[in-house]
Amino acid sequence: MKKLMYLISSAVVLVACESRTYEEISDKTAVAELVTYNKDVKPIIDANCISCHSAGGSASFxxxxxxxxxxxxxxxxxxxISRPTGDPLKMPxxxxxxxxxxxxxxxxxxDGLSEN
Incomplete structure (x- = not known):
């Protein structure tokens, strides 16, 4: 009986100690509503891409x-953006x-590349 309790306790500890980030455990595909450029995509581009992909940036071309x-x-x-980490062509x-x-x-x- 003592061995059984030890095995159960060990299993619980091993499962409970798994380390995962919020991004890993959240549902990455659950974007229920229509995605639009102005509401959803532009903020991502502005925050992560514009510094290079605008006038004066290294990718201004x-x-x-x-x-x-x-x-x-x-x-x-x-x-x-989908390339693996370490790939020299990965962006940003x-x-x-x-x-x-x-x-x-x-x-x-x-969704069809809607603007608004």
Whole structure:
């Protein structure tokens, strides 16, 4: 009986000690409503991409400062933000979007690239 209690206690401790971040345990695909550029995508682009993809930035040759520019480059954007860590083509440089941000951008494309 003592061995059984020890085994059960050990199993509970091992399961309870699993370390996961909020991003890992949250439902990354649960974006229920229609994703739009102005409401959902633009804030992500502005916070993570504009410093390079605008006038004066290192990627100013490919600006993403408005709806049309982002819409016209969506396949390239999704390709670059979805690359594995360590890939030299992964964007944003020196960082990564969260899984939920990537989901929002890919859902925007799937939802039809609506502006508003």
């Amino acid at each position: 490919q600006p993403w400062t408005n709806y049309s520019q982002v819409k016209n480059n969506i396949d390239n954007i999704i390709n670059r 440089q020196g960082g990564s979007l969260s899984p939920s941000q990537i989901t929002i951008i890919t859902k925007w494309k799937a």
